Amino acid sequence: MAARLGVVTGGAGDIGQAIARRLLRDHDAVLLADRDLGAAEAATRDLGPGCSAVCVDVTDPASCADLAAAAAEAGGVATLVNNAGAAAAVSLRSADAASWQADRALNLDAAYYVFSALADQLAARRGSVVNIVSVNGMGVFGHPAYSAAKAGMIHLTRLIAVEYGSKGIRANAVAPGTVRTRAWEARAAANPAVFDQAAEHYALGRIVTPEDVAEAVGFLASPLAGAITGVVLPVDCGLTAGIPALARTFSQSDDY
Numbered sequence: 669m670a671a672r673l674g675v676v677t678g679g680a681g682d683i684g685q686a687i688a689r690r691l692l693r694d695h696d697a698v699l700l701a702d703r704d705l706g707a708a709e710a711a712t713r714d715l716g717p718g719c720s721a722v723c724v725d726v727t728d729p730a731s732c733a734d735l736a737a738a739a740a741e742a743g744g745v746a747t748l749v750n751n752a753g754a755a756a757a758v759s760l761r762s763a764d765a766a767s768w769q770a771d772r773a774l775n776l777d778a779a780y781y782v783f784s785a786l787a788d789q790l791a792a793r794r795g796s797v798v799n800i801v802s803v804n805g806m807g808v809f810g811h812p813a814y815s816a817a818k819a820g821m822i823h824l825t826r827l828i829a830v831e832y833g834s835k836g837i838r839a840n841a842v843a844p845g846t847v848r849t850r851a852w853e854a855r856a857a858a859n860p861a862v863f864d865q866a867a868e869h870y871a872l873g874r875i876v877t878p879e880d881v882a883e884a885v886g887f888l889a890s891p892l893a894g895a896i897t898g899v900v901l902p903v904d905c906g907l908t909a910g911i912p913a914l915a916r917t918f919s920q921s922d923d924y
């Protein structure tokens with residue numbers, strides 16, 4: 669059987685590394701595609717054999733073509749995880765045209781560029797795509813351009829599922845709630861209680877770990893999910909189901 673290769677964009681980041689570690693359990697090799705090559709190479713040393721790094725700017729279609737060439741050289745991709753992402757402007761008032769376009773470029777356009785560059789390889793292996801979106805693409809939790817882009821990425825997931833299903837490609841999305849990663853560094857520095865305060869709103873009373881996200885990705889990329897395509901799976905400790913304090917207020921019941 670041909671070797672199974674996973675590609676993880678933003679693979680040097682905290683969630684990206686957890687996804688790579690999970691994919692290495694049932695893939696032969698994982699390629700970390702990140703614009704920070706030094707961090708990606710350091711991650712490959714931690715992750716061990718089977719893992720390699722490539723410098724890619726996912727917002728640049730030419731760089732995505734280089735990624736496709738590297739993946740082809742490594743045997744062709746079976747699982748693509750579009751994980752690179754970040755949020756800039758925190759509110760509509762603080763956004764401007766440049767920050768709006770930058771958030772959209774990284775959190776929506778890039779997933780289209782990477783998928784398009786790798787579509788033929790994925791089709792050749794009846795592979796699968798997992799897009800890392802966010803609860804921000806499902807409800808309003810701040811960071812508007814990022815959120816609008818993630819909502820677009822959810823729809824891109826459906827577009828891929830419907831157009832490429834006949835080629836055997838499945839496409840699904842994972843929507844994490846709050847995950848303590850380096851993306852939160854500035855907010856955690858400004859408010860050291862930010863994660864405890866966030867956890868109070870989650871039904872499970874805790875926030876999400878990178879491993880929680882990675883396990884969902886591993887499932888969706890596996891044959892166990894062979895009939896699942898076009899869905900968005902929240903990995904959010906219940907946030908999108910409802911908020912206990914609001915249920916308590918609305919019902920005036922201490923049962924919540």
Ligand SMILES: NC(=O)c1ccc[n+]([C@@H]2O[C@H](COP(=O)([O-])OP(=O)(O)OC[C@H]3O[C@@H](n4cnc5c(N)ncnc54)[C@H](O)[C@@H]3O)[C@@H](O)[C@H]2O)c1
Pocket residue numbers: 677678679680681682683684701702703704707724725726727750751752753754755774800801802803843844845846847848849850851852
């Ligand atoms: N941390 C959270 O609370 C949270 C919640 C929901 C969704 N997410 C999503 O999870 C994904 C991973 O986030 P994280 O928290 O691990 O962030 P992170 O900052 O730890 O990792 C992001 C990685 O993406 C890379 N990257 C950024 N721009 C790039 C580009 N143009 N080309 C290639 N690589 C690029 C960075 O170098 C970094 O290694 C993102 O899509 C994010 O939106 C995170």
